[in-house]
Amino acid sequence: MxxxxxxxxxxxxxxxxxxxxxxxxxxxxxxxxxxxxxxxxxxxxxxxxxxxxxxxxxxxxxxxxxxxxxxxxxxxxxxxxxxxxxxxxxxxxxxxxxxxxxxxxxxxxxxxxxxxxxxxxxxxxxxxxxxxxxxxxxxxxxxxxxxxxxxxLPEAQEKLLAQMSEVLGATGQIFTMLNNADLKFTNVHDEDGDEISLTHGNYINLMRSQNREVRKEAYTACYEAYRSLINTIGTNYSYNVKRDVVSAQIRHYDSARQASLASGNIPESVYDNLISAVNDTLPTLHDYLTLRKKILGVDELKMYDVYVPLVSMPERDITFREAVELANKGLAPLGEDYLAQFNRGIEDRWIDIYENEGKTSGAYSFGSYDSDPYVLMNFDGKLEDLFTLVHEMGHSMNSFYTRANQPFCYGDHSIFTAEVASTVNESLMMRYLLENERDPEMHRYILNMYIEAFRTTLFRQTMFAEFEKQTHDYVENGGSLTAEWMNSLYNDLNNRYFGPALTEDSLIQYEWARIPHFYRSFYVYQYATGYSAATAIADSILTKGAPARDAYLEFLKCGTNDYPVELLRIAGVDMDTPGPVDQAMKTFTSLVEELKGLY
Structure with a gap:
């Protein structure tokens, strides 16, 4: 297609x-x-x-x-x-x-x-x-x-800070220009041996190539480019952290992290519980990486080996109508009303389905308070497009229920809760496919896909959250960030998260320098908490049935009429305790055990 x-x-x-x-x-x-x-x-x-x-x-x-x-x-x-x-x-x-x-x-x-x-x-x-x-x-x-x-602060000081806001946000703009305009990658070769330009857009696809030399060349070219600018990026990020620290002090917060979490009234314990629970499960991640090394049949597992699917994607295209039918089966545990509204959205043309010349790439859910909750996607007939459909319609269904039950002032969603609605759908869809897929190769592909979702969302984003916490702590305790210090910190974190199966290399220490989310401080942890909450909710719906489903649907209706942690309690999830992350880690462990049993 x-x-x-x-x-x-x-x-x-x-x-x-x-x-x-x-x-x-x-x-x-x-x-x-x-x-x-x-x-x-x-x-x-x-x-x-x-x-x-x-x-x-x-x-x-x-x-x-x-x-x-x-x-x-x-x-x-x-x-x-x-x-x-x-x-x-x-x-x-x-x-x-x-x-x-x-x-x-x-x-x-x-x-x-x-x-x-x-x-x-x-x-x-x-x-x-x-x-x-x-x-x-x-x-x-x-x-x-x-x-x-x-x-x-007093009005005059608030006005002064407002006037300085553009200047105070300069580090993020500087990184954007460095990253998207000035950073130059050397050319690399694709699977056909043709020389191509390495870009931010094609990097992850090259890292998923079944040809190891293609992966290695792309990986090396990427991080050599960041290494060449590491002192400039390091200085820029250092001032980003200093801005966070000084801004928090000006506003009478104890720390930059407290200031950042305060906007949603998020207890700092939520952040700490996430890091603690994920670290407790690192041995399971290490088991998975040991298994990955075995399945790939490599003497040394390198960082450029961690994204390639363990099973080649079986050739199987699906039509949009088939994707909708599968979505109805996967989302059935959410009940008749949810499916009725979901299908009404399909029929009422909420979705812009196919790619056309000039159309924006990717996918999103959007709309105003008094419009339909629209979805833009670029459906291409692949399995990933099914997950894009249920993900974005998860956002749109959340918007539908919220706008039907809340006034305009609470008709939106916080970042902390928004990803829950989309990821619950993904989780339910994944469970359905795993239970019902009869092709052994496709089953292994989906299983690996699910494990990778945990690794790249829960583990990777938590590692980023640790990096942010330690860089800000260091400055708040009188330290001065340098590129060398951050390289060392990131390398230590990467070694701890990936464990002994991974052969250390000299380039991964520069990865922190390519993460744009670090310029929106203490943001990435919400991907991991949202994924944990969604996994716990999906587990609860599948095991407890109607009561858990009804509690979740009630949560979808709330918008921003309370703080995020309070809203998730309505859905039966208490993010102020280690429970949801622990539960997500148990699901990850069971998936790894299943994969081990197949090899």
Whole structure:
């Protein structure tokens, strides 16, 4: 399927394209909403300095803010998705640019709201909540503002920090430019022996090649490029950590990590429990890598051997309709209502299914609060596309349930909870395929695929989380980061995680230098916690049935109406304890034991 000439957008049948015309049937309707949002923001200044005048005034301001932001969200989402249909369309580029410009202007015009609320006396806000029914839906939002009050600075200092925000974010932009514009890889050879350019996009595919020389050459070329810039990247990341540390001190936090986790009110114990539980299971990861070395039949297992599938993918294409049928079987434990809404989404054209010329690559779930929860994908008939379908529809189903049950102010999801909905679907799909696949080779391929999902998400992201914690701890204790120090730290972590089966090399010490997520500090751990929570939830649904399923569906309806850890407790998962990560580790162990039994 993937080798056919790409069609133009107009050649794709409408039933295979998302129906975003439901949002705006014509551009003039979009223009009307854009103008209304801008006018609303211009008139919003009447609330400045008056949010504490009365409970009704505060309610009026919050309701008007929601109306403006809802219009703005709808305008932006539509323009973004229209451009993604064909990025070459200059008209859509202009619409998106105007929407982004409006976001910047409106955000600036309304930026006084939160600081002004936080500046109000606590007893006044509590009194407002007791006396104005319209404020009840904003209770969590207002109490959360009070929680953060101790870390908000006087207005003049806040304004100064806001003015410095672009400068303070420079390290991430510098890395982006270094990584995507200035970093040059040497050419490498593909499986046919042809010389090709090594890129960020094709690196992982080359690392999955069955030809070991192809993997070795790509691996060497990649890390030699980072080695050549290691002192520059090291200095840049060092200042990124210093910024985190100083910013936390300015806002009266005990540490950069505490400051980062505070936005979601995440206990630091969640982070520590993750690292502890994963480290306790490293012997099982070491067993798996020993088995990988045996199956690959290599004298030495090298870092360029850890991504290649242990079984070549059996040739088997699937149609989109077959993928939907498989998804229905895999997601059946989620119940009739979930499947009914899932299938309604397929029929109502939530999904833009196939690739076309100019279309954005990859996949995502998107939409505004009052639109369908749309999915962009580029279905190519492979097994991975089935998992893309259930993953992105997991996000969209979460959005569907949330928007049907929450007001606009809680209609979104935190990063901490968002990946749970998609990964529960993946986990259920994986279990179904493992139980029902009759082809031994395909069964082994799926089993290895599942184990690799654990290794690359739970173990790898936790190793990254350890690296971040230690770099920030070092600076907070008076140390000064150098490239050499970070190379040594990363090399030690890699050796501990991968264990004795792996033959040490001199290049993996530079891997930290290519991780863009490190410039969004204390972020990556959420991939691992989300994966752990999703694994625990899927286990619970499969073993306990309806009660666990109903609790999970209740969680999907919550949006952001409480803190992430509290919301996951609704689904039966307490991330403030080691339990969910321990349970995920038991699942990983059982998968490795099954693979060992097949060899």
């Amino acid at each position: 993937g080798n056919k000439k790409l069609k133009s957008r107009t050649e794709i049948p409408s039933e295979h394209k998302w129906n975003i015309e439901k949002m705006y049937a014509a551009d003039d309707l979009w223009e009307k909403d854009l103008a209304a949002a801008i006018t609303g923001a211009e008139n919003y200044d009447r609330f400045r300095g008056h949010l504490g005048d009365s409970a009704s005034m505060l309610a009026d301001a919050l309701e008007e803010s929601d109306r403006i932001e809802l219009l703005l969200e709808r305008v932006f989402v539509y323009a973004r998705m229209k451009q993604d249909e064909d990025n070459r369309n200059s008209h859509q580029q202009e619409m998106l640019g105007r929407a982004e410009n409006a976001i910047a202007r409106i955000s600036s015009a309304m930026s006084f709201v939160l600081p002004e609320i936080i500046a109000l006396p606590e007893d006044r806000i509590l009194s407002f909540l007791d006396n104005e029914p319209r404020l009840q839906i904003y209770r969590h939002m207002l109490l959360d503002a009070l929680r953060r009050k101790a870390h908000v």
